[in-house]
Amino acid sequence: MIRVTNLVKAFDGKEILKNINVTFPQGSTTVIVGPSGSGKTTLLRCLNLLETPTSGSIAFDDTIYTFTPNEPLSTAQVLNLRRKSGMVFQSFNLFPHKTVEQNIIEGPIIVKKQSKASALVQAHALLEKVGLSDRAQHYPHQLSGGQKQRVAIARALAMEPEVILFDEPTSALDPELEQEVLKVIQSLASEHSTMIIVTHNLEFARNIADFVIFIEAGHIVETGNVAQVFEQPQHKRTQEFLNLFGRTTY
Ligand SMILES: Nc1ncnc2c1ncn2[C@@H]1O[C@H](COP(=O)(O)OP(=O)(O)O)[C@@H](O)[C@H]1O
Ligand SMILES: [Mg+2]
Structure with missing residues (x-):
């Protein structure tokens, strides 16, 4: 907690x-x-x-x-x-000169002192989890935005x-x-x-x-x-914000 x-x-x-x-x-x-x-x-x-x-x-x-x-x-x-804590940013923030795999193993090796072999095993498992097993050797510029963000999530998870x-x-x-x-x-x-x-x-x-x-x-x-804040917001400002963002569509 x-x-x-x-x-x-x-x-x-x-x-x-x-x-x-x-x-x-x-x-x-x-x-x-x-x-x-x-x-x-x-x-x-x-x-x-x-x-x-x-x-x-x-x-x-x-x-x-x-x-x-x-x-x-x-x-x-x-x-x-x-x-x-691990942070996933709006703008991905991958290391542009490193491959997908290198992006993921860097933290575990440098910060957690994990062996390269075990960091690679973990990286490949995480890439599978985010649906990018076939992109390990790609560079960020070769990926779509959605793929970059999934790599960034795998990178955050690698630090456990x-x-x-x-x-x-x-x-x-x-x-x-x-x-x-x-x-x-x-x-x-x-x-x-x-x-x-x-x-x-x-x-x-x-x-x-x-x-x-x-x-x-x-x-x-x-x-x-969710039910309290979205269905029965108690404060006027919350109600106004939710209305502005289309609460009526729910
Ligand atoms: N490093 C900074 N120096 C000065 N002001 C900042 C800095 N970072 C954020 N702010 C100010 O703090 C306020 C909140 O920013 P932010 O946390 O980015 O808001 P949000 O993510 O909700 O849009 C803004 O007025 C922003 O200009
Ligand atoms: Mg913000």
């Missing part, structure tokens, strides 16, 4: 995340929705320390990481916390993180390529991987999410299970 307590992130003195309190249960999928600029990406980036929170704490089970301005975490703490963070994983993709990526994410959900997904695809969110968070202007306005 991941517990975020009183998390604040400020850039140049301006608070972008304001006192975030939320729990992500083990084995569940949480979808984060909210308007552009509300802090969704910043929250994900804080969870794996691509951004350092200004204050507050993040706990993975019983291990608590507390952030205080002027008192940075130790390097060991940073590395430990980072290894607990406790949680996978997806930041609008399909928003750079055409609708038909989007589906192949959503199918992979759906299969991870059915295996009870712990996932946090930022998406604007509310139909997908509705199908996959155990829990939904609506965030606006750096605040969590509303949280609950």
Whole structure:
């Protein structure tokens, strides 16, 4: 379980995340929705320390990481916390000069000190899982966007993180390529991987999410299970947001 307590992130003195309190249960999928600029990406980036929170704490089970301005975490703490989560970006972020296989084995070999042989065995199993067994020796530029994103998911899984963070994983993709990526994410959900997904695809969110968070202007306005947030939103802002994104089509 991941517990975020009183998390604040400020850039140049301006608070972008304001006192975030939320729990992500083990084995569940949480979808984060909210308007552009509300802090969704910043929250994900804080969870794996691509951004350092200004204050507050993040706990993975019983291990608590507390952030205080002027008192940075130790390097060991940073590395430990980072290894607990894998990030899948909107723009894939594969290493362009490495093959698919090399993209996947790099982290396990360098960070986890896995042998190359075992990293390769694992990479090929993951490629099969995301339906790309025949692409191991290709370079990213030889792949479609949907294939690139599936490689990025395999790369994140290779690190065996406790949680996978997806930041609008399909928003750079055409609708038909989007589906192949959503199918992979759906299969991870059915295996009870712990996932946090930022998406604007509310139909997908509705199908996959155990829990939904609506965030606006750096605040969590509303949280609950899918039925609560999508069918009976308690806050006017949530209702307005859902109406804007076509709740009436459900
Ligand atoms: N590195 C940064 N420096 C300054 N401001 C930032 C930085 N990253 C994000 N922001 C600001 O934080 C706010 C939230 O951004 P973001 O988390 O990307 O929102 P979202 O993902 O919900 O669209 C925006 O106003 C954005 O300009
Ligand atoms: Mg964003």
